[in-house]
Amino acid sequence: MSLSSRTAAVRRTAAAALAAALLATLAACGDSDSDGDDSDTGAKSTESATGAPKADLTVLAASSLTDVFKTAGAAYEKENPGTKVTFSFAGSQELAAQVQQGAPADALVTADTKTMDGLKADTGTPTVIAKNRLVIATGEGNPEKIENLKDLADTNLKVVLAAPEVPVGRYGEQVLDAQKIEVKPVSEEPNVRAVLSKVELGEADAGIVYKTDAATATDKVDAIEIPDAQNAVAEYPAATLKTSEHAEAAAAFVAWLSTPEAQKLLQDAGFQQP
Template sequence: MPPAVTRRRAAAALVTAALLVPLAACGNDKEKDTKDGAAGTDLTVLAAASLTDVFTTAGAAYEHAHPGTKVHFSFAGSQELAAQVRQGAPADALVTADTKTMDGLRADTGKPTVIARNRLVIAVGKGNPKKIHDLKDLTGSGVKVVLAAAEVPVGRYSEQVLDKQHLTVKPVSQEPNVRAVLSKVELGEADAGIVYRTDAATAPGKVDAITLPDAQNAVADYPAATLKASRHTAAAAAFVTWLGTPEAQQILRKAGFQQP
């Protein structure tokens, strides 16, 4: 066989081999992505701001039970998380503080399941210097109240409970998430704010929580779902399922969340 032909065949074989390598690698990556808890799996979970503390604990527990899997959280107001999903932000699962936001993302998520519930309280400065005891006290002219914006779940719940009591509150500011409301009260920039009871519980030395009667309260549902754009579909589904297990539920209960 002429040397030129031999060289051409050898070159063709090298090119074919080079093309097959990345394809095989892609196949291996896809297999790795779809295995529950596969070594090296990194999950990104978009979660409501009110879950910041409890999910940090839950994430550590999940990683301990699933060696090789890392869970990264991005916390924000549910409306901000929804915007990120619509804009195609790379993530694997979503947990919001209301069903309305989740329902608006049906085209982008798997079937959601409620993993916890929450209730509202009035957060006030330590020692309650303004002597606030109920929702009506928030209407006083000398009381600086901060609420979450209406498009934020906790802001919408706040409007509901105030409207139910036929009360009008003029907040000094409207915040993008519940932690921002809590921060204003902690820093003394507001006398009171309506937050979830689990958020008030994260600052026991800085704020007091005024409990609202059940008849005047609202129940916040926390649905969790996988995202259809996830590159780790099986691992994402495994994490969402785990949130309903006794281990995860115990962590949520300890933080003050109610059973779904």
């Protein structure tokens, strides 16, 4: 065999060996995908089109976020094919208890910074994603002609509030105390949606809820504005949970909540900018 022939044969052999090595590497990467490996190699092959790692995420979220987060979750899943976001809604104090008890979840969004601050050992650094205000919810048409906070002191009215350990209950107590108004509620509820439900069903004449919650039931309740000088500002911090098995994907979702797309959804629902 001539020198040129031997050289060509060597080149063909080397090329075949290189091709075999590349195929073996790709096969290994494929195995990582099927196993859901979150290593650097696997993470690259399990990213969505936007670069966020694919995962099934569980997000614990305050009750007042129920409607907007269902919309936001669908938008996020559409933007990140292969990712599924499941929400668990409850009062922030209930969510905190779930975190402390080790409930499997990836991220947390509360309706106040106090609750989140109490979970520093369990969360990443929180980011405020939205703000909210209080209103007085009454039956449709405001049959009792309630005009302001002082009217809630009328003992002939059935007023329902959230329990003091619930963020909206604490905010309500704060604004009432500031105006030196004493209200004796007929019940104290575990979350803001329970307060709203009582008013919707006619079991209460009025209740203090978030502006965004009242906006979800405009066909059943009226919202009486509380002046800013008498109101309280609710802040909604979001954070990843340190026990998450999908840390990168959870961080990507929390970061997305501050993007223009997510902020528009929140503001369209009546939330204020953070």
